[in-house]
Amino acid sequence: MAADLAVTRAALPGPHPTSLVEQTLAVARRAVLRTTRQRALIIFPMIFPLILFAINGSALSSATLIPGFPTHNYRDFLIAMPFIQGAMFVSITAGVDLAKDIESGFLNRLAMTPVRGEALLVGQLGGALVLGVIQAIVYLLVGLATGVTLRSGIPGALVLLALSVVIAFAFASLGVLLALRFGTGEAVQGVFPLLFVTLFLSSSSLPRNLIKTTWFRDVATYNPVSYLLEGLRSLVITGWDGQALALAFGFALAILVIALGLSQSAMKSRLTRT
Amino acid sequence: MSDRAAIQVEGLVREFRKGPRAVDGIDLAVSTGEIYGFLGPNGAGKSTTVLMLTTLLPPTSGRATVGGYDIVRQGAQVRATIGAALQEAALDAILTGREHLMLQATLQGLPSSERKTRTQQLLERVGLTEAADRRVGGYSGGMKRRLDLALALVHSPRILFLDEPTTGLDPQSRSALWEEVARLAREEGMTVFLTTQYLEEADVLADRIGIIDHGHIVAEGTPAQLKAEIGGPSVEVTPVSADDGDRLAELLTQFGEMRRDGNGSVAVQLPGGEAELAEIVRILDRADLHVETLQLHQPSLDDVFLNKTGRTLEGSGGAMARDASAAEDAADDTTAAGNRGRRRGRRRRGG
Numbered sequence: 302m303a304a305d306l307a308v309t310r311a312a313l314p315g316p317h318p319t320s321l322v323e324q325t326l327a328v329a330r331r332a333v334l335r336t337t338r339q340r341a342l343i344i345f346p347m348i349f350p351l352i353l354f355a356i357n358g359s360a361l362s363s364a365t366l367i368p369g370f371p372t373h374n375y376r377d378f379l380i381a382m383p384f385i386q387g388a389m390f391v392s393i394t395a396g397v398d399l400a401k402d403i404e405s406g407f408l409n410r411l412a413m414t415p416v417r418g419e420a421l422l423v424g425q426l427g428g429a430l431v432l433g434v435i436q437a438i439v440y441l442l443v444g445l446a447t448g449v450t451l452r453s454g455i456p457g458a459l460v461l462l463a464l465s466v467v468i469a470f471a472f473a474s475l476g477v478l479l480a481l482r483f484g485t486g487e488a489v490q491g492v493f494p495l496l497f498v499t500l501f502l503s504s505s506s507l508p509r510n511l512i513k514t515t516w517f518r519d520v521a522t523y524n525p526v527s528y529l530l531e532g533l534r535s536l537v538i539t540g541w542d543g544q545a546l547a548l549a550f551g552f553a554l555a556i557l558v559i560a561l562g563l564s565q566s567a568m569k570s571r572l573t574r575t
Numbered sequence: 576m577s578d579r580a581a582i583q584v585e586g587l588v589r590e591f592r593k594g595p596r597a598v599d600g601i602d603l604a605v606s607t608g609e610i611y612g613f614l615g616p617n618g619a620g621k622s623t624t625v626l627m628l629t630t631l632l633p634p635t636s637g638r639a640t641v642g643g644y645d646i647v648r649q650g651a652q653v654r655a656t657i658g659a660a661l662q663e664a665a666l667d668a669i670l671t672g673r674e675h676l677m678l679q680a681t682l683q684g685l686p687s688s689e690r691k692t693r694t695q696q697l698l699e700r701v702g703l704t705e706a707a708d709r710r711v712g713g714y715s716g717g718m719k720r721r722l723d724l725a726l727a728l729v730h731s732p733r734i735l736f737l738d739e740p741t742t743g744l745d746p747q748s749r750s751a752l753w754e755e756v757a758r759l760a761r762e763e764g765m766t767v768f769l770t771t772q773y774l775e776e777a778d779v780l781a782d783r784i785g786i787i788d789h790g791h792i793v794a795e796g797t798p799a800q801l802k803a804e805i806g807g808p809s810v811e812v813t814p815v816s817a818d819d820g821d822r823l824a825e826l827l828t829q830f831g832e833m834r835r836d837g838n839g840s841v842a843v844q845l846p847g848g849e850a851e852l853a854e855i856v857r858i859l860d861r862a863d864l865h866v867e868t869l870q871l872h873q874p875s876l877d878d879v880f881l882n883k884t885g886r887t888l889e890g891s892g893g894a895m896a897r898d899a900s901a902a903e904d905a906a907d908d909t910t911a912a913g914n915r916g917r918r919r920g921r922r923r924r925g926g
Contacts, residue, residue, distance in 0.1 A: 319684045327681040335669045338710075406665030409631055410726070413654055414682035 324416050328424025335398060336428035346390030347436050350383035351443055357382075357506070358447070367511055372538045380444040381533035382505050384461075385526060387436040388469040389496050395429040396476025396489035403484045403571065418568040422561065426473050433469025437462045444537075452540040460546070461536045467553045468529055472496075474560035481567035503527040525552040580604045580640075581734050581766035582611070582628065587637035589623050597623040599790035600637065605768060605783075607733075610760045612781025613770040614876070620790040621770035622662055625738045628768065629659045642734055658727030659736040664719040668712030672703050672722050675711065676729060683730040697725040701755065717748025724755065734766045735759065741776060753780055774876040784876070786883060793883040802874040805882040807848050809872045810855060813840035815865040826858050842872075 319327075336342060354376075362375040372378050402408045411421060441458060451457050475496070479489045503526040504512070512518040521527050532549020535542035582605035589598040598620040605611040615621050626632035628641055630650040639646045642656035666675060673694055680690040698707045701721035706714065711722065720740060727735060737756065741749040757780060759765040771777050777784050778798050786794040786801075794801055814823050820839030827833060830851060831844035845851045852871060859866055872878075 319681060324682060327678055331667070331670065331674070331678055334674065335667070338669050402667075405667075406661060406663050407667055409661065410665045410679075411682065412631060413629065413657075413659055414679065415651065415655065415684060416682045 319415070321417055321420055324420035325424045328411075328416070328420055329427025329430075332398070332425055332428035333431050336394070336432050342394050343432060343435060346394070347387060347439060349390070350386035350440070353386065354379060354383050354443070361506065364507065367507075369508075369511055371508060374448060374450070376444065376447055376449050377537050378508075378534060379506075380440070380449045380537055381530045382500070383440045383443075384437060384465040384533050385468065385500055385505070385529055386497075387440060388433065388465065388472040389493070389500065391429045391432050391436070391469045392472035392474075392476035392496065393490060393493050394432060394476070395426060395473035396478075396480040397486040398428065399425055399477050399480035400484060400486040400489050403480065404486065408571065412572045418565060418572060421572075422477065422564055422568055425477060426470060429469060429473030429476075430466065433466045433473070434462070436469070437465040440465075449537060451537055453536040457536040457540070461533060464532055464536075464546070464549055464553065467550065467557065468533075471553045471557035471560065474557050474564060478560045478564045478567060481564055481571050484571070499524055499526045504530055525556065528552045581607045581609070582639070582641050582768060584624075584628070584639040585637060587624070587627060587639050588635045589620075589627055589632065590635045596635075596790050598627070598634075601787070601790070601792050603785050603792060603795065605766060607766055608760060608764045609782045610756070610767040610769060610780050612777035612784040613768065613787060614772070614774070614777045614784055614880070615770075615787035616772055619787045621772075621787055622738055624787070625659070625661070625736050625768070625770055629657060629661075629736050630654055655730070656732060657734045657736060658730070658732035660720070660723040660727045660738065660740055661736075662738040662742070664716075664723040666711045666714075666719055666722060669710060671708050671710055672698065672714070672718075672725075673707040675722060675726060679726045679729045685730065693729060697728060700728075701725045702751070715748070717744050717751070720744060720748065720752060721755075724752065728759075732765070734768065737767060737769045739770055739772065741771070741773065749776075756780060774880075778876055786880060788880075788884045794879060798876060801876065801879045805874050805879055807845050808874065809842050809844045810852060811840055811842040811868075811870045811872060812855070812859070812866055813838060813868045815867045819864055822862070823859075823864060826862055826864065827855065830855070840868075 358376045358379050361379075364370060365373050365375050365378075370378075399408075402411075408421075441461060445451070451461070453460065476489060479492050480486075483489065483492075502517070502520045503524045504521050505526075509518055509521050509527060512521060528545075528548040529552055532545045535545035535549075539545070582603070584601055584603045586600050586602060587598055588596060588600050590596050601620075601624065603611075613621050613624065623632065627634045628639060628646060630646050630653050633647060641653045644652040644656060646653055670678075676694040676697060677690055680693055681687075685693055695704075698704045701724055703718060703721055703725070706718060711719065714722065724737075724740070727737075735756075740756070741752055744752065753776070756767055756769070760767050767780075769776075769780060781798065783795065783797050784801060785792050794804070796804070812823060812827065814820060817837075817839035820835065820841065823839065823841050824833060824835060827841055827843045831846050833844075834842045836842075843855075849871065856869070
């Protein structure tokens with residue numbers, strides 16, 4: 302009888318005959334195919350923020366009468382919100398997709414190949430990237446069609462798209478992290494309302510300096526979602542606000558890096574290859 | 576360890592945190608080119624063993640090599656050597672069969688120039704050419720299993736693990752899969768480690784069989800050896816009138832070990848083989864005992880299982896053919912996550 306062996310859950314280095322880039326692209330291609338073939342996943346989550354945009358844009362338009370409100374058109378102020386809401390829906394799509402792979406054993410199938418965890422992780426977000434781009438373009442076009450004016454012009458529109466895609470990517474990585482931690486689609490969906498609460502506890506409806514309730518203003522100030530919204534909003538209302546953009550990109554990238562870092566560790570445990 | 580052994584297992588143990596030892600110190604060796612049937616009921620430890628041997632689950636203790644590589648220290652080399660179709664055909668319903676194979680070929684590291692050719696070869700081999708560009712969500716259970724097998728073969732592995740590959744399949748799909756597995760071993764010299772809860776499957780396919788129960792291997796050998804171990808055939812006599820049961824038992828008591836059922840029927844072992852049947856008929860005739868049925872039973876793997884474990888194996892071959900859908904209900908015996916929920920199929924006995 303052989304001596305007992307110590308158990309190790311860490312993945313051993315092995316042959317990786319396909320490059321990391323090629324592996325990532327192959328996994329991403331599958332994620333994109335999944336996303337684009339499930340039209341319901343694209344259309345309905347995209348419509349919901351637009352409905353809220355239409356309702357709030359009409360019902361809360363008198364908010365512009367508050368002294369110090371930064372614009373006379375409430376839709377200019379509100380247009381940032383669908384981008385964030387859409388990104389949150391992307392996080393659920395990405396998380397549920399991965400959770401399905403875990404539940405069905407598809408992740409185990411991939412784990413049997415020499416694929417690297419990083420390729421699985423980043424490739425999995427390929428679908429989220431596509432979804433983020435589609436959503437951002439639609440929200441921008443709908444905004445422009447309903448009278449939103451972009452002070453930063455066409456270059457600003459491109460930056461707006463870039464920022465919204467980074468935000469979608471960051472939220473998607475949060476969804477992936479939840480999937481890897483909990484392993485079920487239900488758990489990922491269960492966390493979604495909590496994510497949504499962070500949107501309403503931000504400067505989504507009013508600028509922070511006009512929020513009179515102290516605790517709400519404090520929460521909104523410490524809430525990174527406020528800075529994501531304000532970065533997007535600055536391109537519409539202000540034009541070019543370096544500080545707002547730096548904070549927005551900074552927070553989005555920080556969320557992305559932290560979530561991906563934690564996801565990488567969670568992926569190693571989840572793959573459980575010797 | 577034997578140089579020829581494709582799979583060598585010594586004292587392999589897997590404990591889950593909140594459960595008993597799913598695998599409790601098993602030893603086995605599978606030779607190159609052999610089809611090894613790993614037979615056992617739900618929860619016996621079959622899938623846990625496969626998960627360990629395919630490097631997806633670290634063992635708690637013990638040692639195993641697959642293709643000459645240690646499953647703990649050389650996981651990557653083991654994975655490059657093996658193909659595996661695990662218990663549930665883990666496929667993406669949104670993708671087509673061809674897309675599955677192309678993804679697998681890329682991740683397995685096949686050169687880009689060979690991927691399409693290899694994909695087409697495998698689609699033809701498993702008979703999915705026409706369905707290749709249809710989404711897998713529309714495939715039948717048999718088609719999914721065949722695709723699963725093709726995916727396991729993409730990188731031309733030397734050793735193939737099949738974990739209950741025919742569970743829930745109709746008889747036609749099952750036969751097709753058996754043929755392909757037999758062909759892989761016969762023509763390509765592939766070593767096959769096949770877990771099953773179906774006696775017929777093990778009997779038809781396996782060169783050797785290991786029977787696992789409660790995490791222990793309770794018997795091992797060729798199907799013929801295992802059947803021979805438990806003795807000769809038996810005969811079961813059912814009288815027309817159940818009241819004749821006692822008289823029948825008295826007449827047959829001279830032959831060997833006896834078992835009685837409530838309807839008056841008596842089953843008796845025939846250590847002397849089928850030749851004793853004629854004598855039984857003569858005795859019954861002389862006693863003027865009217866018989867409704869008289870059946871000769873050759874020892875089956877189910878008898879072997881009963882003999883070794885004291886209970887009947889669920890999901891026997893005959894029942895499998897009769898009720899594939901019930902077999903489909905048989906849940907995974909164990910998973911890496913320790914999901915032990917399972918539904919048990921009806922108790923069955925092969926003929």
